[in-house]
Every structure is written in structure tokens, then in C-alpha cells.
Amino acid sequence: xxxxxxxxxxxYGQVSGLNDVxxxxxxxxTGLLGPNGAGKSTFMKLVTGQLRPSxxxxxxxxxxxxxxxxxxxxxxxxxxxDAFYDHMTGREWLEALAELHGMNADRxxxxxxxxxxxxxxxDAGDRKIxxxxxxxxxxxxxxxxxxxxxxxxxLDEPLSGMDPLMRRRTIRLIKEWARAxxxxxxxSHILHEIEAMTSNILLMxxxxxxxxxxxxxxxxxxxEHPHRVWIRAQDPHAVARLLLxxxxxxxxxxxxxxxxxETAKPDAFYTRLTALAASGEAGAIEEVTSPDDNLQAVFSxxxxx
Amino acid sequence: xxxxxxxLEITLGDMLWGRRAVxxxxxxxxxxxxxxxxxxxxxxxxxxxxxxxxRLNTETMFGTAITLLYLRFIVxxxxxxYGTSMIADEVEDKTITxxxxxxxxxxxxxxGKYLAYLVCVLAAVLPSAALVFFIMVPFANMGPLVDTFxxxxxxxxxxxxxxxxxxxxxxxxxxxxxxxxxxxVFGWEPIASALPGYVGQLTVAHYLQTGTAGMLGLVLxxxxxxxxxxxxxxxxxxxxEQ
Numbered sequence: 001x002x003x004x005x006x007x008x009x010x011x012y013g014q015v016s017g018l019n020d021v022x023x024x025x026x027x028x029x030t031g032l033l034g035p036n037g038a039g040k041s042t043f044m045k046l047v048t049g050q051l052r053p054s055x056x057x058x059x060x061x062x063x064x065x066x067x068x069x070x071x072x073x074x075x076x077x078x079x080x081x082d083a084f085y086d087h088m089t090g091r092e093w094l095e096a097l098a099e100l101h102g103m104n105a106d107r108x109x110x111x112x113x114x115x116x117x118x119x120x121x122x123d124a125g126d127r128k129i130x131x132x133x134x135x136x137x138x139x140x141x142x143x144x145x146x147x148x149x150x151x152x153x154x155l156d157e158p159l160s161g162m163d164p165l166m167r168r169r170t171i172r173l174i175k176e177w178a179r180a181x182x183x184x185x186x187x188s189h190i191l192h193e194i195e196a197m198t199s200n201i202l203l204m205x206x207x208x209x210x211x212x213x214x215x216x217x218x219x220x221x222x223x224e225h226p227h228r229v230w231i232r233a234q235d236p237h238a239v240a241r242l243l244l245x246x247x248x249x250x251x252x253x254x255x256x257x258x259x260x261x262e263t264a265k266p267d268a269f270y271t272r273l274t275a276l277a278a279s280g281e282a283g284a285i286e287e288v289t290s291p292d293d294n295l296q297a298v299f300s301x302x303x304x305x
Numbered sequence: 306x307x308x309x310x311x312x313l314e315i316t317l318g319d320m321l322w323g324r325r326a327v328x329x330x331x332x333x334x335x336x337x338x339x340x341x342x343x344x345x346x347x348x349x350x351x352x353x354x355x356x357x358x359x360r361l362n363t364e365t366m367f368g369t370a371i372t373l374l375y376l377r378f379i380v381x382x383x384x385x386x387y388g389t390s391m392i393a394d395e396v397e398d399k400t401i402t403x404x405x406x407x408x409x410x411x412x413x414x415x416x417g418k419y420l421a422y423l424v425c426v427l428a429a430v431l432p433s434a435a436l437v438f439f440i441m442v443p444f445a446n447m448g449p450l451v452d453t454f455x456x457x458x459x460x461x462x463x464x465x466x467x468x469x470x471x472x473x474x475x476x477x478x479x480x481x482x483x484x485x486x487x488x489x490v491f492g493w494e495p496i497a498s499a500l501p502g503y504v505g506q507l508t509v510a511h512y513l514q515t516g517t518a519g520m521l522g523l524v525l526x527x528x529x530x531x532x533x534x535x536x537x538x539x540x541x542x543x544x545x546e547q
Contacts, residue, residue: 012544048406049405049406050402050405050406050542050543051542051544052542067539067540069407069408069409069410069411070408071408072406072407072408073408075406076406077402077406079399079402079403081399081402081545083398083399083400083402083403084400085315085319085400087318087319087322087323088318092318096311096314096315097403097407099307099311100308100311100312100404100407100408100409101407101408102307102308102408144403
């Protein structure tokens with residue numbers, strides 16, 4: 001097993017972040033699925049040695065991670081937070097972090113170039129990160145996680161804020177990394193995203209793992225609940241008009257700089273949305289996010305079972 | 306050591322950018338501007354400073370500038386500002402995550418940042434003090450004052466190291482260290498220095514003014530504070546607010 005936790009708990013004062021989690025993560029892609037506040041980020045911070053377990057153990061490649069910096073040669077982490085050194089260019093930032101892995105300037109430069117290329121940011125590499133769009137910032141964050149070619153990638157909500165085309169590309173990238181022999185743990189509160197990458201999931205709720213295994217088993221459940229998607233677009237009216245033409249969309253509402261779409265067929269809907277973004281028929285589609293209330297409903301159902 | 310060097314380089318770039326660089330430029334530039342104004346005013350005879358019935362010359366005023374302006378204000382202010390922010394800003398900005406997931410001891414982050422602080426602040430303050438000296442003291446009177454001037458620079462350098470180390474330790478230990486640091490340098494230090502007895506020994510300023518032994522003690526204490534800060538960050542957990 002790549003990651004193994006044993007009765008792992010984390011308390012923030014009186015608040016429980018993670019509660020008695022015993023789990024093993026195998027090679028390949030594992031999706032960590034749960035609503036906001038489920039404990040996904042706490043789990044990832046414990047697994048990446050940023051937090052010390054309150055009780056229990058966490059082992060990565062068979063060794064403890066807390067206070068064991070040598071482990072970071074094999075581990076790449078993409079955090080959820082949108083935090084950067086905005087005055088640096090993407091390339092400068094990647095090179096600096098690569099050098100912290102012990103690479104000399106030439107190797108760091110080559111590693112940064114490879115990573116920028118992988119996330120499709122080579123052209124923007126010499127621009128300041130402060131001037132990047134949300135999607136570009138997400139991508140450069142992914143690039144810093146892969147620049148040193150780690151065997152294990154921990155990605156916290158990596159698709160958040162990306163446009164549909166970049167989402168598709170990033171999902172493909174994550175699958176390529178797994179095919180190349182890397183282990184990837186990726187979190188999301190959107191089942192559809194996880195499902196596009198892997199069928200092996202860990203379902204989290206209230207700091208616990210409530211289910212693990214094959215994603216298809218909860219697939220039917222999620223389909224019973226309407227799925228809401230917020231789309232920020234250059235021309236929301238055109239997006240609404242074109243989306244309403246399909247039977248996968250139940251309703252469309254206009255909301256701040258975009259539209260909120262309700263769908264009972266997320267698979268078909270996302271496929272159509274990606275095609276729409278690629279065609280440019282409705283202008284640029286800049287960002288797609290999904291509130292987690294639909295997933296919350298599924299979890300409430302699961303917890304009641 | 307390479308991780309420390311790289312952290313030093315990254316931090317130097319950070320310190321020479323944005324509001325930090327502006328603060329440094331103001332701290333180093335204002336005394337020089339004041340010196341120019343005073344020198345012009347004195348030379349034209351339009352200004353005199355009288356203390357206890359005696360007119361102060363520019364040489365005496367240079368000594369006053371070193372003590373009151375640099376040692377009591379600029380050096381502690383820079384120490385508090387940069388020392389407390391070295392780690393606290395990374396935590397607040399949540400960029401510390403990127404550093405903590407690299408294969409290096411966390412202590413190297415503190416050491417690299419402290420060395421960057423030393424390089425930047427020494428490079429800003431010492432030339433500023435030297436310029437003030439050359440502007441305020443007439444060339445013909447410089448000879449006998451060179452020894453005192455060198456001693457002043459030593460005091461400044463040790464002060465920079467001492468305040469920086471004290472506040473980098475505060476920065477890795479406390480969540481919001483800036484307010485406490487400001488209270489220490491602008492509240493506690495002047496009050497304790499003015500009190501009779503041994504209370505004054507609980508200030509950095511006291512040791513800066515007690516000759517070679519005091520300054521040597523400060524250098525050792527600075528090294529100890531940095532080592533303690535390096536040890537603290539290794540064991541401390543930083544919970545970033547979502």
C-alpha cells in the first residue's frame with residue numbers, strides 16, 4: 001500500500017477534523033469525495049506531513065511522514081488554497097521550488113520547462129503569477145507538484161476554477177500520470193469529476209470514511225438528486241439558450257456573471273458543455289463550479305442507511 | 306546548506322519587492338534626507354540647535370542620530386517588521402505549504418530567511434548611516450571621529466542581528482507576533498531603560514550600549530535565538546485557516 005492510516009484522528013482544539021480513520025490507498029488513482037468540511041483537506045494535510053496526527057498513525061511508502069522530509073522527494077502536493085508568490089513568474093517559482101529539491105539551476109530549469117509544458121503553460125511561464133487567470137493559477141499549482149517527478153501525487157480540488165476544456169485536459173493528464181506508474185490521490189466534492197478519473201473512491205463525511213470502493217455503487221444514488229452547476233461565461237444568455245435545448249437540463253437561472261443550471265443527467269450535460277466550450281458557439285466559458293448541496297444530499301442519505 | 310542558500314535567494318527576491326522594499330527604502334532614506342536638510346540649514350546659518358545653553362555642532366548631532374534615530378527607532382522597527390513577518394506572513398498567505406512539502410529541514414527555511422534579512426537590512430542601514438556621517442560631519446573634522454563611526458556601525462550591525470533574531474523567534478512561536486513586538490521595542494525598551502536597577506538589563510538596547518562584552522553577548526544570544534527558532538519550527542504545527 002502506498003498510504004496506510006491506522007485509527008487516524010485530528011482535533012483542532014475541541015473541533016474534530018478527522019475521526020478514527022483506518023484506510024489503505026493502493027497504487028493508481030484514488031478519488032477522495034465528500035462535501036466541504038468532510039475532512040478531505042485535513043486527511044491530505046496529514047498524509048503530506050503538514051499536520052501531526054492527534055492520535056493514530058499515517059505511513060507513506062511504509063514510513064511515517066511527519067518530521068521526515070526525505071519523503072518529499074517522492075511526494076508532490078497541490079493544495080486547495082489559491083496562494084502564490086505573485087511577484088514571481090511561473091517559471092521562477094517552479095525553478096525555485098525545484099531547487100529546494102536539491103536540483104542545480106540547469107536541472108531545475110529543465111524540470112520547470114517540462115512541468116509548464118505538461119500543464120500547457122509554457123507560453124505564460126515568463127509572466128508574473130499575479131497576472132494569471134484562476135485557471136492558470138490552478139495549472140501552475142499542479143506544475144509545482146509534478147516538477148520533481150514524484151511517485152505520489154496528492155491533489156486537493158485540482159479542477160476547481162478551471163474552464164471545461166482545461167478540466168478535460170487536466171483529467172486526461174492525471175490519468176496519464178497514473179498510467180506512467182504514479183499514484184494519485186485526488187479530492188473533489190463533485191462526483192462527476194472523480195468518476196471521470198477513477199472508479200476507486202473514498203467517501204468522506206464529518207471526518208470519517210463512510211464508504212470506500214467502486215464509484216458506480218453510489219452512482220445511482222447521485223443521479224436521483226438534481227445536480228447544480230454554476231457557469232461563468234462571457235455571454236450567459238447564449239449559454240442558457242443553447243443549454244436549454246437539451247433534455248439533460250431541468251432548469252437555468254441567471255446569477256452573478258453566469259448561469260446556474262440544474263441537471264438530472266450530469267454525464268450527458270458535462271459532455272455537451274465541453275463540446276459547447278470547444279465550439280465557442282456561446283462565447284468563452286470561463287469557469288465551471290458545482291455547489292456541493294447535491295452531494296450533501298447523497299451523504300445525508302448514506303448516513304441514514 | 307543548499308536549501309538554506311536557496312531560501313535565502315527566494316527571500317531576498319521577496320524582500321526587494323512591494324511594500325517590504327518601500328518600507329526598507331523609507332527607513333534607510335529618511336535619515337539621509339534629514340541629514341541633507343540639517344547640513345544645508347547649518348551651513349547657511351539658518352538653524353541652530355541649543356542644548357543646555359551650548360550650540361550643538363553637526364558631529365554631535367550625528368552621534369544623536371545614531372542613538373535616537375537608528376538604534377532606538379530604525380533598527381528595532383526593521384527587526385520587528387521583518388523578523389515577525391518572515392514565517393508569519395508565509396503562514397497568513399498560506400504559501401508556507403509549498404515550503405513544508407520540500408525535502409529539507411524546516412529549520413533551513415528559518416535560517417535562509419534570517420540570513421536574507423541580515424543581508425538586506427545591513428545593506429540598507431549601514432550605507433545609510435555612512436551617508437549620514439559623510440553629509441553631517443565636515444571633511445576636516447572626520448579624522449578623530451572615524452573610530453567612533455566604526456564603533457557606531459558595529460553597534461548597528463549587532464543591533465540588526467539581535468532584534469532580527471529575537472523577532473524571528475517570536476514569529477515562529479506566536480500566531481500574531483507583530484503587536485507584541487511593537488509593544489516590546491517601543492513600549493518596554495524605553496520604559497525599562499529609564500527605570501533604575503537591573504530592569505534595564507532586560508532590553509536589547511542595554512547590551513548595545515555596554516561595550517564589547519555586551520555586544521558579544523548579544524551576538525551569542527542572537528545565534529541562540531535563531532537556533533531556537535529553527536528547533537521550534539521543526540516541531541510546531543501550523544494550521545492554515547481555510
